[in-house]
Amino acid sequence: MAYEAAAVENGKLRKGPWLEEEDERLTKYVRLKGDRRWDALAKESGLRRSGRSCRLRWLNYLRPNLKHGHITVKEENSILQLHEIWGNKWSKIARMLPGRTDNEIKNYWRTHLVKKAQIRDGDAASAGNLQSNKAQQGYFFQEGDDMSDDIKYDFDQYQNSIENIWGAKKTYSDDLCFSDFALPSFPYETRVSDWISELSSEQSGLTWTPDHDCDAWDYSSSLWDMN
DNA sequence: AATAATTTCAACCGCACAGGA
DNA sequence: CTCCTGTGCGGTTGAAATTAT
Structure with a gap:
């Protein structure tokens, strides 16, 4: 991770809170490239973020079907x-x-x-x-x-x-x-869904299926695998 | 109303592990 | 076998928000 620290140091990589524009770009590229190979995705997207940072942002905030409300x-x-x-x-x-x-x-x-x-x-x-x-x-x-x-x-x-x-x-x-059930979405979350919907209509052969009854994303690549 | 103290949570960091070269 | 790269995990930090004084 020395590369990461150095890149942050010389201003090649950003740190800290994500901007809406960055979220949008990340969402777009994950839709195109899938949620693997984060370093490559970070570079190709032009985001000045490390692959790890992208992965974290996606998994903890942008990923579909996240509940953002109170823990019940x-x-x-x-x-x-x-x-x-x-x-x-x-x-x-x-x-x-x-x-x-x-x-x-x-x-x-x-x-x-x-x-x-x-x-x-x-x-x-x-x-x-x-x-x-x-x-x-x-x-x-x-x-x-x-x-x-x-x-x-x-x-x-x-x-x-x-x-x-x-x-x-x-x-x-x-x-x-x-x-x-899911708690009501935040406005911003709704916009993330909008970006995804937009991209879905632009792209064919993608796995996003808004009407799917449970997990809208195809996580067959193991994200929800049980140990 | 001002400010000090506390709480919250997004994001970062270091480490471990897996898999490929 | 060793090295390298990418990924996943758990601990920690610190800015922002909230609450107390």
Whole structure:
């Protein structure tokens, strides 16, 4: 990676937050070249970014079918359970939560769940040192329990999402898989979809199929492979 | 209203591993 | 076998946003 550092140093490569224009260009080139060979793609696209940076941006933000909304109660419980089994195997945990990235889960764990896990494991003292009462409210929510505002927000979102999609209220205990619903898209996310749609109409023989019922992208190349 | 403290999360970094030359 | 390149993963950083004083 010495090359990368040197290239950043002499101004050949950019670092930091991505611009909308860069996102658009990256999306376009991934559609053309596929989500492999990131170094080559970075060079061919003319983006002043490293291949690694492109890969990360694609996987964590631009990739279709990502959920950008709040982590739901159900997802949170899964994260807690899976972390108990696998530890910090974020990519493995992410594969069990369609639409979520390892980075997102890792961040969520660090900011929300570390304390919960510590409390659960009986390490209340150190958990208390990390954050005060707010952090301890609503932990391990179960039906009938009082909910903290944060958790209640998640739960409401979950209910609303289901109502919007199913046209009727379902209860939390209804057995839905996570991919049964998606939280509302961000405007910017919508634009990314637009770029992809535009490109789809321009290109033939590509794998993007907007009406596909579940995973719109063909990830046969193993992105969603289970270990 | 100002500013200090804290939290969040996108992005980076280093390391390990796989596969090809 | 060794070296090189690309990829994947987990830990860390730091700017921006939010909350507290």
